[in-house]
Amino acid sequence: MFSRFCSLSLVLSAFLTLFSNVTLADEAQVLSSLKKALPQYEVGSIKFHQASGLYVVEMQAGPTLHMTADGGYFVAGDLYKVNGTQLENETEVAKLAKVEALPEEQMIVFKAAQEKTHITVFTDVDCGYCRMLHNDVPALNEKGITVRYLAFPRAGVGSEAYNKMVSVWCSEDPKAWLTKAKQGESIPENKCVNPVADEFNLGRMVGVRGTPTIILANGSLLPGYLPVDKLAKEAGL
Incomplete structure (x- = not known):
């Protein structure tokens, strides 16, 4: 049992390491693409949105973008979560949370x-x-x-x-x-x-x-x- 637990832990650890490395590589690709396509904007932050598989990019004094991992496509605007008959504007919620978090x-x-x-x-x-x-x-x-x-x-x-x-x-x-x-x-x-x-x-x-x-x-x-x-x-x- 202990051996199986250790094996599972090692597999999980390896997966998380691989996922982390892939994520960092994707972030670098996203950042590189944006600097070439939108040099007039400065990137504020890049975060992976696991549910959609897109990268959420906040541009300083600019729009919020949702970009594919290869940096080849993006949409500008808000990301909505469909929850049954309800729609939740996740982009707006995240932005306004920054206001609430200010000291x-x-x-x-x-x-x-x-x-x-x-x-x-x-x-x-x-x-x-x-x-x-x-x-x-x-x-x-x-x-x-x-x-x-x-x-x-x-x-x-x-x-x-x-x-x-x-x-x-x-x-x-x-x-x-x-x-x-x-x-x-x-x-x-x-x-x-x-x-x-x-x-x-x-x-x-x-x-x-x-x-x-x-x-x-x-x-x-x-x-x-x-x-x-x-x-x-x-x-x-």
Whole structure:
């Protein structure tokens, strides 16, 4: 019995080693093909999707691709799982999970005293609807909704809005200065190591097209402003 168990273990170990080597070789082929075909994009990550047999490639500031192991074919867009009569957008779920996984330390967080849920908001200090949403933060907190802000300067990295948001994130009191910025006040210039560009790029990757874009705790994406009661209902309260 012990001998048979050892033999089985050796076979399994050999199979896993072979599979790992093949996977690494396929990843190299996928990466090589993409660099030749799409040199304008930088590859963010490559992961093997075992159920479909395709490689999921996230391009930085670009589309998500699903590519064959030989690097000869790919489709751009979302991958859906067919579950009986239901469809699950696995690509969107994976993208939005990246938002949920971010540490709150790099966000500007307005915490509810008795938190029941939270929303994560991609925001721009110069956006009118973002200012409307920010005015609602006390009412949202009162309902038990924590509001967590990520930076999304719509004009891009290096823009005036970007510089304002860097100054907010680098200030001695980001919550207070975010509120002042959204009230139209001038912000003293501050510089530091900050997450603003990374958050902007993350927003583009997950499909943010405008601000505010709201991510619920369950991973659902809501594009645009919603009044307090309607937003609370969407958040499950």
